Amino acid sequence: MRDLSPVTSSHRPTQRNRPKPGGVWGLFFAAWLALGVTGVPMQAQESSPVAKARVVLATNGAHRGSAIKAAVVVRIAAGYHINAHHPSLNYLIPTEVRFSPSAYAKVMKVIYPTGRAVHFSFSNTPLSVYEGEVPIGLMVKVGRTGKASEIVLHGQLSYQACNDHACFAPTSIPLVVTVPVLPANIPLKPAHAAIFSRLRFN
C-alpha cells in the first residue's frame, strides 16, 4: 500500500550544464540571476515556528498548599493566526494547553481568552482566532507536601496556524513551568502585572 516506486537520480534537476561564471562576467551573470531576469525562481523554503510560547507566574513563587496564577504567553508571527480555543467552525483545530500533573502540583484550570473575529478570504464567516501576543491563564495548585524548593510542571501548547491563503499542519510546542516554593512567612511579590491584567481568572 505504501509502495514507493523507484525514482532514479536522473529525475532530479540536472546541475550538469549549469554555467560556471567567474570574474566580471560571472558577477554580471550572478546579478542577472539574482534579479530574476531569467525567471528562475529564487525563493528559499525555510520553515520557522509560527508560534512561540513561554510560561510566566503572577508572583515570584508560591506557598505550599496555595494556588497561584500563571500564564502561557503565546507569540504568533505577524501575518499568521492560530485558531482560538473555541473556533467558530467545527472543522477547525482548536488551540489547547495541557499540563501533566506532578506529585507536588497540578494545573487546575486553563483560562483561554476569547478569540478575535477576523474575516479571511477563504471563509464566508469571520473566524475566531488568536493573533499577535496572547496570554492563556493557568491556575496552578501547589500541594502541601514535598520539600523541594521549586516545582516543575511539563505541558504542551497545541495549535494549528494559517495565514490568509495557506495553513501549516497542526503542531505542538513543549511548555515548562517552574514554581519556586517559598516559606509561608515570606510574602509573595507580584510579577508580570501587564500580562495578568489582560486575563480574567474568575
Added chain:
Amino acid sequence: MKKKRVLLGVILGIIVAGGLYVANRFWIAPAATTLSAQTDGAYPMAPNFKLASLTGQTLSLSNFRGKVVILDFWATWCGPCRLEIPEFEDLQRKYGPQGLQVIGISEDDSAAPVRQFYQQFKMNYPVAMATDKVGMLYGGIFGLPTSFVIGRDGRIYAKHIGAMSEGVFEREVRQLLAARPNQMVTNFAPAVPGSENISVETPAEVNSPVPGVDVSKLTPTQLTELKKTLSSEHCACGCGYTVMQCRQVDGGCATSLKMAREAMAKLTQKTPI
C-alpha cells in the same frame, strides 16, 4: 603625437568591442541557451506512489501517465484548501474529457472526516490519505494546500503553495493538455510569476534511517557518527527535539533537513566516502 593617441584609442576600442562580442558569442549567449535548456530540465519527473483511495481502490500516479494531473495535498481542517475543492471539481468536469485528472491527497490524521467531506461535497475525483513518505517524495509539504501540476509526460511543471484561483490552474492545465503524451512542454509559462522551486526526493532519501538524507554510500562507521552528531544537536526549528528526533517525527521540517544535510556534508568532507 595626438594622431597616434587617437589611433591607439580606436584600436583599444576595437579590441574591447571585439572582446565583448567574443565573450557574448561564446560564453554569455551559450549560458543563456543552457539556462533555457536547463529550465526544461528543471521539471522533475513526478515521483510515483501507490496509496489506497477513500473508495478502497489503489491509487497509483503511474496509472495516469499520459494525462495532465493536478496533485493536491490538502486537509479538511485547512480553510484555504476547502476553498479550492469546488474549483478542482469544476476543472475535473470541464477538462476531464480532454485528459485532466485531479487527485487529492489528504493530510488529515484519520480518514473519517475526509470521507465525510468527500461525500458531503460530492467530490468527483479520487482522494487518498497521505503518508509522510509521499510528502517527502514531493520535496516535503510545508504548507497546505500544496498543488503540483503534472504534464502528460509525467513531469512536474508547477508547484503552488497556498490557495490559487481556478484561473491559475486552468491556464497551466490548458498548456499541458495541448501537448502529446510523453512530450515535454518546452515553452511552459507558469500562471503565477515566481512559482515555487520544484524539488523531489529519491526513495533512498525518503527511506533513509535519517529521513531526507541519502546515507546509502556511508560506511557503517560514518553512519554511526552521523547519527551520533544529529542526536547530540538540538534542532533550530524550536520543536525541542534533537535533529535526529526531528527528522524522525517531522519529515516535513526544513530546518532539521538542512541541518542533517550540512552534518552529512561535513562528515563526508572530513572522511570522504
